[in-house]
Amino acid sequence: xxxxxxxxxxxxxxxxxxxxxxxxxxxxxxxxxxxxxxxxxxxxxxxxxxxxxxxxxxxxxxxxxxxxxxxxxxxxxxxxxxxxxxxxxxxxxxxxxxxxxxxxxxxxxxxxxxxxxxxxxxxxxxxxxxxxxxxxxxxxxxxxxxxxxxxxxxxxxxxxxxxxxxxxxxxxxxxxxxxxxxxxxxxxxxxxxxxxxxxxxxxxxxxxxxxxxxxxx
Amino acid sequence: xxxxxxxxxxxxxxxxxxxxxxxxxxxxxxxxxxxxxxxxxxxxxxxxxxxxxxxxxxxxxxxxxxxxxxxxxxxxxxxxxxxxxxxxxxxxxxxxxxxxxxxxxxxxxxxxxxxxxxxxxxxxxxxxxxxxxxxxxxxxxxxxxxxxxxxxxxxxxxxxxxxxxxxxxxxxxxxxxxxxxxxxxxxxxxxxxxxxxxxxxxxxxxxxxxxxxxxxxxxxxxxxxxxxxxxxxxxxxxxxxxxxxxxxxxxxxxxxxxxxxxxxxxxxxxxxxxxxxxxxxxxxxxxxxxxxxxxxxxxxxxxxxxxxxxxxxxxxxxxxxxxxxxxxxxxxxxxxxxxxxxxxxxxxxxxxxxxxxxxxxxxxxxxxxxxxxxxxxxxxxxxxxxxxxxxxxxxxxxxxxxxxxxxxxxxxxxxxxxxxxxxxxxxxxxxxxxxxxxxxxxxxxxxxxxxxxxxxxxxxxxxxxxxxxxxxxxxxxxxxxxxxxxxxxxxxxxxxxxxxxxxxxxxxxxxxxxxxxxxxxxxxxxxxxxxxxxxxxxxxxxxxxxxxxxxxxxxxxxxxxxxxxxxxxxxxxxxxxxxxxxxxxxxxxxxxxxxxxxxxxxxxxxxxxxxxxxxxxxxxxxxxxxxxxxxxxxxxxxxxxxxxxxxxxxxxxxxxxxxxxxxxxxxxxxxxxxxxxxxxxxxxxxxxxxxxxxxxxxxxxxxxxxxxxxxx
Numbered sequence: 001x002x003x004x005x006x007x008x009x010x011x012x013x014x015x016x017x018x019x020x021x022x023x024x025x026x027x028x029x030x031x032x033x034x035x036x037x038x039x040x041x042x043x044x045x046x047x048x049x050x051x052x053x054x055x056x057x058x059x060x061x062x063x064x065x066x067x068x069x070x071x072x073x074x075x076x077x078x079x080x081x082x083x084x085x086x087x088x089x090x091x092x093x094x095x096x097x098x099x100x101x102x103x104x105x106x107x108x109x110x111x112x113x114x115x116x117x118x119x120x121x122x123x124x125x126x127x128x129x130x131x132x133x134x135x136x137x138x139x140x141x142x143x144x145x146x147x148x149x150x151x152x153x154x155x156x157x158x159x160x161x162x163x164x165x166x167x168x169x170x171x172x173x174x175x176x177x178x179x180x181x182x183x184x185x186x187x188x189x190x191x192x193x194x195x196x197x198x199x200x201x202x203x204x205x206x207x208x209x210x211x212x213x214x215x216x217x
Numbered sequence: 218x219x220x221x222x223x224x225x226x227x228x229x230x231x232x233x234x235x236x237x238x239x240x241x242x243x244x245x246x247x248x249x250x251x252x253x254x255x256x257x258x259x260x261x262x263x264x265x266x267x268x269x270x271x272x273x274x275x276x277x278x279x280x281x282x283x284x285x286x287x288x289x290x291x292x293x294x295x296x297x298x299x300x301x302x303x304x305x306x307x308x309x310x311x312x313x314x315x316x317x318x319x320x321x322x323x324x325x326x327x328x329x330x331x332x333x334x335x336x337x338x339x340x341x342x343x344x345x346x347x348x349x350x351x352x353x354x355x356x357x358x359x360x361x362x363x364x365x366x367x368x369x370x371x372x373x374x375x376x377x378x379x380x381x382x383x384x385x386x387x388x389x390x391x392x393x394x395x396x397x398x399x400x401x402x403x404x405x406x407x408x409x410x411x412x413x414x415x416x417x418x419x420x421x422x423x424x425x426x427x428x429x430x431x432x433x434x435x436x437x438x439x440x441x442x443x444x445x446x447x448x449x450x451x452x453x454x455x456x457x458x459x460x461x462x463x464x465x466x467x468x469x470x471x472x473x474x475x476x477x478x479x480x481x482x483x484x485x486x487x488x489x490x491x492x493x494x495x496x497x498x499x500x501x502x503x504x505x506x507x508x509x510x511x512x513x514x515x516x517x518x519x520x521x522x523x524x525x526x527x528x529x530x531x532x533x534x535x536x537x538x539x540x541x542x543x544x545x546x547x548x549x550x551x552x553x554x555x556x557x558x559x560x561x562x563x564x565x566x567x568x569x570x571x572x573x574x575x576x577x578x579x580x581x582x583x584x585x586x587x588x589x590x591x592x593x594x595x596x597x598x599x600x601x602x603x604x605x606x607x608x609x610x611x612x613x614x615x616x617x618x619x620x621x622x623x624x625x626x627x628x629x630x631x632x633x634x635x636x637x638x639x640x641x642x643x644x645x646x647x648x649x650x651x652x653x654x655x656x657x658x659x660x661x662x663x664x665x666x667x668x669x670x671x672x673x674x675x676x677x678x679x680x681x682x683x684x685x686x687x688x689x690x691x692x693x694x695x696x697x698x699x700x701x702x703x704x705x706x707x708x709x710x711x712x713x714x715x716x717x718x719x720x721x722x723x724x725x726x727x728x729x730x731x732x733x734x735x736x737x738x739x740x741x742x743x744x745x746x747x748x749x750x751x752x753x754x755x756x757x758x759x760x761x762x763x764x765x766x767x768x769x770x771x772x773x774x775x776x777x778x779x780x781x782x783x784x785x786x787x788x789x790x791x792x793x794x795x796x797x798x799x800x801x802x803x804x805x806x807x808x809x810x811x812x813x814x815x816x817x818x819x820x821x822x823x824x825x826x827x828x829x830x831x832x833x834x835x836x837x838x839x840x841x842x843x844x845x846x847x848x849x850x851x852x853x854x855x856x857x858x859x860x861x862x863x864x865x866x867x868x869x870x871x872x873x874x875x876x877x878x879x880x881x882x883x884x885x886x887x888x889x890x891x892x893x894x895x896x897x898x899x900x901x902x903x904x905x906x907x908x909x910x911x912x913x914x915x916x917x918x919x920x921x922x923x924x925x926x927x928x929x
Binding site: 001077080082085086087090091092093094095096097098100101103104106133134135137138139140141143147148150151152154155156157158159160161162163166185187188189190191192193194195196197198199200201202216 | 667
């Protein structure tokens, strides 16, 4: 598929309006289109000249993840999600890559205690910030109360969206442990679940809110 | 089947005696899922692993040439392969693939490929495909031969004698599966005679269909792993073109290759639910009896045929009917099976039509349905959902509500059917060790339905153990055979094999223990974590003590399919309550209710989840989803999750899932049935709320306003 410029892409496409119109016109008139134009990186002329633009280049940065200092080699354009999943050793794959443009919430993590989409942040911008991922919330043997409530209410089916929902609602409940249904729904409004577990998620979140407001963790 | 029941055949205990099954069971892999530790194919990380991407053709039809050389110059890129050149057949056809050391470098490599396209005429929608001189998208033209069932003259005559006749065209868009985990594989082949393929698939063993051939290996040399998978809904069987590309790259480079589609790829080349256009004519008598039905149905399945349950009118009984079904082919990717293939399309049109007839005759739409559904189970289900949604007290049953401040509240109904039976093909190894461990092993996959949990639960029930005393091992082709998960067949195929294996093993264990304990085998009871003589409470062993009599080799048995433990053929009814703002056209679903039968409920909580999930997907289909391709430019306009919207938390209404406990049959799969009627029920509720009859999905606000005559 063509890569139109992505919101999360730290290197906005150099596609110019002139080039785009030229490319689009090519379709309408039955002309020849080079993929570079569609993809927005290489112009037809550039490709013909054999130019290759290198966008790579790694630096090692330090990030504070789940309370631990971690070193990770990233490119300037590497997202926090890419750093966590693909570059950290060992990786943290709980946050999921689903839409890659901040539309599904599957990569939700906490940055300085606030929910954030890891696909929309550049890893290099997060030096000195406190990052918490689903792995930092609880483990299978010691689930956090919200996680335990998700389990109890069957709030995950395929489970691919689950870490994102847990992190979004955890942030919502940390902000207001007495959150009601409306606030919980708003707190995870940006999260998508295709299996349709939302009713169970709401039930799980409401029960956890009740526990938290009584002074649980 | 005339097969005689062997004396040792297993039987489900009476439901009142069940202590594990037919209860709410938190799924056994829940802790892994809620803590982010469940490992999906997407999460597999191996030493030296390369990240691969595919390049999909952005036009529906074009002459493609590739220059891969620039991509090979990108630092980090280790492999670039051509998947096809020449004339493409559909929008999004994969043409090349790149493998690199990092995802960023793979993307650079992809962008460096010079893809030259000479656009060729295309047809991406019904109008383009059926226009005179349309470019050919199907092998034998763009319109398939018609499938005709019933006699048109008889049906027309029946309609002619009717008191009320409705003729209308209903259209449904192409829908996407939108699995949150995209299609993809990790192929680990570092040379030699062994390879492992991790795959996001609905069939562990379907991986062995294609992968060995692509790798030049035998099936016995390849292991398929499906530990967890992030949604399939019918779109994930085999390894696909993406899996083939990953196999080629891994074989060529001698390194593990991770290739998952990105979201845009997923939208154009990973399948879809076929669109549908149905022109229906039907008549009914004054007293509410359906008489004649003539249906003219077109399926839009891209380069594939699409799905539709033809043959006769969907579920409802007409005296005479004639249904014609054809496919129209376009230059878009082939439709694939999607949860109850064809049924949600047929249901929407039929339920709308039936509702229109009821309204024309001023008959209560619930009553009208009950009069025309032969199977009494539907009447029971309709009454149950009507009570739960508040129909008995609903003021406006036969005409739209009087609008207060432009707001209308309405209720609608629809019903569903499915098979859900199973068959041979699943075998299960059940084993007890002398330390008390119990393991049930089968290579099957869990799509999120809760397979792991019921495999363990059936064995736990058999031995009177708690659920967590049994470990279910699945998702590995080295384990016993299992069928792929399609058509809601898994439960009725697999559960009987688990039960059969567990019962065999219990018989063997009882025989052994009878000797040790000096008790008649027939008097041994497995319950409450103990094995005891039912007539002498003093003769009793704890599970641990009982297992300690076993040798190092433990004790094991293999279960095979036992058909009398399963059944086939299910029913469901759904009701929806909506609030329509006739000033803005916005539809808000307030509540949905479903009653579903499914034979013996293995895990009631997972069943309710499945039912609610079906309703959520139907709501999403009814109100939000539609693939849009610009016919002029050929571009996919909403190949992302903001322009192709699926239901989010703010759209989710109150939901009630009712399990029909009067169904005394064996196990049956129910997943498909639950996605069939919801959007039809919502459409009928919208009409009941404000008089807007919407015949074209999705039911967006503009269509509500148009139906009310407020906008052109």
